[in-house]
Amino acid sequence: MSILDKVVGSALATEEEHGQRISAKTGVAVFGLDALSSAAYGPEAALTLLIPLGFLGSSYLLPITAVVILLLTIVFFSYRQTIDAYPNGGGSYSVAGANLGTTFGLLAGAALMIDYILNVAVGIAAGVGAIVSAVPALQSHMVALCVGILLLLAFLNLRGVKDTGVAFVLPTYWFVFALVALIVAGGWKILSSHGHVVPVVALPLPSAATLAVPGLWLVLKAFASGCTAMTGVEAVSNGVTAFQQPASNLAKRSLTIIIGVLIALLAGLAWLVHAYGVTATDPTAPGYQSVLSILLGAVAGRGTFYYFAMIGITLVLCLSANTSYADFPRLCRVMALDSFLPSVFRVRGRRLVYTHGIVALTVFAGALLIGFGGITDRLIPLFAVGAFLAFTLSQAGMVVHWWRRKKFAMASVNAIGAAATGMTVLIVMVAKFRDGAWITLILIPVLYALMVSIRLHYHRVAKNITTCAPLTVRSKEEPIVILPIDRWSRVSRKALSFAMRISSDVRAVHVDGCGSHTMLESQWPEVVEEPARVAGVPAPTLTTLHSPYRFVVHPVLKFVFEVERQNPDSLIAVVIPELVERRWYHHLLHNQRSAIIKATLFLRGTKRMMVINVPWYVERGDQEALAAAERSQATRGPRRPGVLAASTD
Incomplete structure (x- = not known):
């Protein structure tokens, strides 16, 4: 009870x-x-x-x-x-x-x-x-x-x-x-x-x-x-x-x-x-x-x-x-x-x-x-x-x-x-x-x-959403997927794998506040582009936005709306990777940029825009189990731990 x-x-x-x-x-x-x-x-x-x-x-x-x-x-x-x-x-x-x-x-x-x-x-x-x-x-x-x-x-x-x-x-x-x-x-x-x-x-x-x-x-x-x-x-x-x-x-x-x-x-x-x-x-x-x-x-x-x-x-x-x-x-x-x-x-x-x-x-x-x-x-x-x-x-x-x-x-x-x-x-x-x-x-x-x-x-609201029109069935139309990413991690890898499942046009966006070549840019060819080439699928692109005043949310939103403006006939799907803690007070220890981006897109978005959450649940014992799984994968092939799976899992 x-x-x-x-x-x-x-x-x-x-x-x-x-x-x-x-x-x-x-x-x-x-x-x-x-x-x-x-x-x-x-x-x-x-x-x-x-x-x-x-x-x-x-x-x-x-x-x-x-x-x-x-x-x-x-x-x-x-x-x-x-x-x-x-x-x-x-x-x-x-x-x-x-x-x-x-x-x-x-x-x-x-x-x-x-x-x-x-x-x-x-x-x-x-x-x-x-x-x-x-x-x-x-x-x-x-x-x-x-x-x-x-x-x-x-x-x-x-x-x-x-x-x-x-x-x-x-x-x-x-x-x-x-x-x-x-x-x-x-x-x-x-x-x-x-x-x-x-x-x-x-x-x-x-x-x-x-x-x-x-x-x-x-x-x-x-x-x-x-x-x-x-x-x-x-x-x-x-x-x-x-x-x-x-x-x-x-x-x-x-x-x-x-x-x-x-x-x-x-x-x-x-x-x-x-x-x-x-x-x-x-x-x-x-x-x-x-x-x-x-x-x-x-x-x-x-x-x-x-x-x-x-x-x-x-x-x-x-x-x-x-x-x-x-x-x-x-x-x-x-x-x-x-x-x-x-x-x-x-x-x-x-x-x-x-x-x-x-x-x-x-x-x-x-x-x-x-x-x-x-x-x-x-x-x-x-x-x-x-x-x-x-x-x-x-x-x-x-x-x-x-x-x-x-x-x-x-x-x-x-x-x-x-x-x-x-x-x-x-x-x-x-x-x-x-x-x-x-x-x-x-x-x-x-x-x-x-x-x-x-x-x-x-x-x-009722006038806006009520309809008697039947379902419109079309051939598969892939959206343009935009993925905000701060660094390469299990959280971003899961989100990127999901994004590649729903579209061949995946555009990762990263904000750099230091004005120098980032670690993510150095890792990208090995952890993303090479596995995609081996799998025979288009590799996601990485766009780095330089932010001299260290703003993160505004540059990402500006990038999303610019892509939408340039592609008036396409659906835009923004995939938000999000770390989820089981205890609410642990949640306070992390920045809330994902939530802010998501909320802003909900409020300012259009009918062509979708926002998709990809959560990563932090469980007790996760680190050991995942590390063991990655070591097992490494013994079966040349891929290093943390590299995007060729099957885009």
Whole structure:
């Protein structure tokens, strides 16, 4: 078993794909972590914007949460219909592209890709924020913790969807149980004290109020931040094909569980925050605590349950990025099939996952975490724009889908969803523009333009190489073979022997930087010309190029292109002898001129030019074996060791 098998698991055959599909219960863990975990950071994102209100901030969370829940309910019914209409996966890209046109499909795809990348960064940053709340001494190591968790997630996802889902089931239900227990315990205390609840652990003092009454602008900004609690609800509709049969029914069941639990958690937490008077703390200030950490301390103290719940919350926040790992590679695959992304994103790896998508997501999310210091509130302003733009385009596409089929009642459900999310995306863009949403608004059209250019490139290549013409069979036409050679060796002898097999017109070219008669020129008559004469074949010519400035690559390339220019009706084959070491670090000990010449010819060559590698593999014990063989040949004839065989072997 190879090291790769031990690390990511043994390779899976394509026929084993059905065994990798998941149940509705596992689907909650695979596709619901993003949505469920947003209950932990969505309310805090809104409360952070309400810090200027001091104690009054907590009282405004209830109406904001109520509006978010209303939006969530509308989107839930809309996406249930999307699953029915697109049982093979109804992501925003597919739905918008099929019903609104390619332009809107690409906008939805670009927005969704950015949303998935941000979701990874925000989820991990929120998880690390929870860790720092419990262990403040780790605050200076936030970026390192973020990157470590990111790499762990990438590793788990490279093992495959089923293995990932099984690994995440326990943390998901742990998180849900902990928050439900918190809400039940806190609710019981509120009711039993008739609303005059006393925190077990004193709440941190809120910042001094700078506003007595919130303005509309502040409320809109808080609502825009609170809307991050809705991100991730589209994940199930994107990944319908990951479920066991009947896939649509299981997907809808998972979506119902996810949305139902999320609504209950958001409502319960908003109630507790209001009743206990919890306010947010500045995440950049010393002694920062997350809202959930404060709430847990207020309800249950800092005992066993606090740490039990914080561990569950931390796990899910860190693992919530897995929703993006489940969906981002699938989205990249679909877009690559349409030639809007590089074709490598179509290819499944050894564990039937789209490895290149996983790696790309890891790289981009890692750059965000490092660039923004792993702090959630710096990332939140970038977050919701992409998600709600994708929501809006998907729902608008579904309106067209049902309208074409004369199902006006179903179209009205999606129309309400499109209107609601469309208004929300405008609010988010305006409210969060200066805080960072402008970055997302620039990235979406840039990504759109990049994808269009990729497709144009693929179309240009296809037009250039596609043909229905039959094979052209001609009499043997020998190419002119050019062989760059630095000295006479086993490597060059093998390359020259091969060149003489394919053509009688072989032209060796040697670069001399000393300006004197070279050793190769002295050896050439004996080691090449005489064996060729004995065999009765044309002898390869040797051209020595003098290079007073000791350049090697440029003179060789100039010679090749000059031969091509002088022979417009001939094929040109450049044979590159290359020494190949088994160990990569040995390769570093040799010059890379062969690779440079080869790469340049690939880039600057023409349709009449071919580049042929002739490798010489350096094996342990080669010297002794080859020397013995040459001594044996020497006893059978006058040829000296190293002389080109007359048979051109």
